[in-house]
Amino acid sequence: MVVSHGCIEKKQWWLTNKQIVDMYVKDARTLIDSGEHSNIASAINLLDAALALSSRCEAAMELKATALLHLRRFKEVADMLQDYIPSLKMISDNSSSSFDNYSRERVKLLSAYADSDTRSEQSCMCFSVSDLKKKVMAGLVKNRNREGEWRYLILGQACCHLGLLEDAMALLQTGKRLASAAFRRESVCWSDDSFTFSGNQQQTASESICHLVSYIKLLLRRKAAAIAAAEAGLHTESIRHFSKIVDRRRSIPQNFLAECYMQRAAAFKSAGRIAEAIGDCNRTLSLDPSCVEALHTRALLFETINCLTDSLHDLEHLKLLHNSILRDRKLPGPAWKRQTVGYNEIPAKLRSISTKIENLKQRVASGEIGSVDYYALFGLRRGCSQSELERSHLLLTLRHKPDKFINFIDRCEFSDDGDVDSVKERARMSGLLLFRLIQRGYTSLMRIVLDEQALDKQRKMMKHDEHVHQQISSKSVEIVTMRNNNNNNNKGNEGEKKNAFKGVFCRDLSVVGNLLSQTGFNRPIQVKYEGLSC
Numbered sequence: 001m002v003v004s005h006g007c008i009e010k011k012q013w014w015l016t017n018k019q020i021v022d023m024y025v026k027d028a029r030t031l032i033d034s035g036e037h038s039n040i041a042s043a044i045n046l047l048d049a050a051l052a053l054s055s056r057c058e059a060a061m062e063l064k065a066t067a068l069l070h071l072r073r074f075k076e077v078a079d080m081l082q083d084y085i086p087s088l089k090m091i092s093d094n095s096s097s098s099f100d101n102y103s104r105e106r107v108k109l110l111s112a113y114a115d116s117d118t119r120s121e122q123s124c125m126c127f128s129v130s131d132l133k134k135k136v137m138a139g140l141v142k143n144r145n146r147e148g149e150w151r152y153l154i155l156g157q158a159c160c161h162l163g164l165l166e167d168a169m170a171l172l173q174t175g176k177r178l179a180s181a182a183f184r185r186e187s188v189c190w191s192d193d194s195f196t197f198s199g200n201q202q203q204t205a206s207e208s209i210c211h212l213v214s215y216i217k218l219l220l221r222r223k224a225a226a227i228a229a230a231e232a233g234l235h236t237e238s239i240r241h242f243s244k245i246v247d248r249r250r251s252i253p254q255n256f257l258a259e260c261y262m263q264r265a266a267a268f269k270s271a272g273r274i275a276e277a278i279g280d281c282n283r284t285l286s287l288d289p290s291c292v293e294a295l296h297t298r299a300l301l302f303e304t305i306n307c308l309t310d311s312l313h314d315l316e317h318l319k320l321l322h323n324s325i326l327r328d329r330k331l332p333g334p335a336w337k338r339q340t341v342g343y344n345e346i347p348a349k350l351r352s353i354s355t356k357i358e359n360l361k362q363r364v365a366s367g368e369i370g371s372v373d374y375y376a377l378f379g380l381r382r383g384c385s386q387s388e389l390e391r392s393h394l395l396l397t398l399r400h401k402p403d404k405f406i407n408f409i410d411r412c413e414f415s416d417d418g419d420v421d422s423v424k425e426r427a428r429m430s431g432l433l434l435f436r437l438i439q440r441g442y443t444s445l446m447r448i449v450l451d452e453q454a455l456d457k458q459r460k461m462m463k464h465d466e467h468v469h470q471q472i473s474s475k476s477v478e479i480v481t482m483r484n485n486n487n488n489n490n491k492g493n494e495g496e497k498k499n500a501f502k503g504v505f506c507r508d509l510s511v512v513g514n515l516l517s518q519t520g521f522n523r524p525i526q527v528k529y530e531g532l533s534c
Helices: 017-034 037-053 058-070 074-080 086-096 100-105 129-142 150-161 165-189 192-231 235-246 254-270 274-287 292-304 308-328 343-365 374-378 386-400 402-411 417-519
Strands: 106-108 123-125
Touching: 017 037, 017 058, 037 058, 058 074, 058 150, 074 150, 086 165, 150 165, 150 192, 165 192, 192 235, 192 254, 235 254, 254 274, 254 292, 254 402, 274 292, 274 374, 274 386, 274 402, 274 417, 292 308, 308 343, 374 386, 374 417, 386 402, 386 417, 402 417
Parallel strands: none
Antiparallel strands: 106 123
């Protein structure tokens, strides 16, 4: 048999299947060591052929998983080794047995459905490290040999890149411990040179795993702090913790980033910041278009601000998604993907969504389509000032400008590079629609604010004119009163003067009469003026 980069010639009669598999594995290892993507792809073809002959060949499976990890085909690694994912084991065990063992591990997270027909609170499995390690060690007990140790490190790295951080932490820690134990056992019979060379390789691999585990722990601690703050009612604190996660410069796995955006949207909704909550729902749906929780939350947000057409559009999309789940008889995505809704809950939710759609259609037909509550969209009180409106509009414009809205894609680590263009297109379209809604709201609210200011100014002018008129009236009354008082005073003075003149005249007449009586008529009257006589 001759092997040349995946081209396999006719099998010779003297070669057994084991010999052929060994040759395939040897050639594949050589191709993988070269480090070129084309050679690694050819090595995968060889390994597939080897696994077709011997499906339980551990060396071929290890090399194939390593090659897929080098090519960043993490989904294929998870599909290949999904039986070793702890969370998937827990789900399968819970579906086949009672739920008593894990009832204490369920915690109430952020509210996902707020209407009366559905659950008011969505519960999610809180993965504890102890239970995860129990599941991992249970798999080790079944495989006492060392042939399965490589699964934990490779699958742990794949789970980390796929956003399954709890599973990745348990797998990596277990794989690191097993690798260290195997290294100690093998180093007994090594020479000094081989020990130094292998020790350096082991140390380098161990350091990379340690850095990855520390990064996972940091993200999980911040996520736990954010969820705890939200449950305590500290929504601003929860938003701050989630923002620390999503605004990191280091890339974050796509699924984990979508989950953080969804939970921050719920925190924004509880805090009354509708525009930011809609923006985070848009980011979640850009990363995961089949997210049921994001569609339902965004529909409720649009209904809250009376944007009925957009809410109706999301509910119609959600109805189609539920119908496709019932048709395919499985939830969207691979088996290891975490879901916020169970398959058994789909029929009840579908009936609730259909009822909601009919109610919204009746409201739209009755003419409620134009009464959008832009105050709730901006998070402002009615009767706000122009400066408050301009400040809120400026902040929302800076955050949701279409060119800046898609910047979160640069911080996302995609499990498949082919998804980047589609994610950018979805994010650009949803960001543009939200930006236009904000601009329409700003125009409408600014018109209302300016009209209110004009009315206030007119009222103030009317009050001022009325006050001036009252002052003028009061002053005119005072002036008339003063004039009347002056006239009365003048009349009294004139009467007194007349009486005084009248008294003097009468006195003079009496003096003249006395003189005439003394001297008689036609005789001169002698009057003395200071000793003079005339």
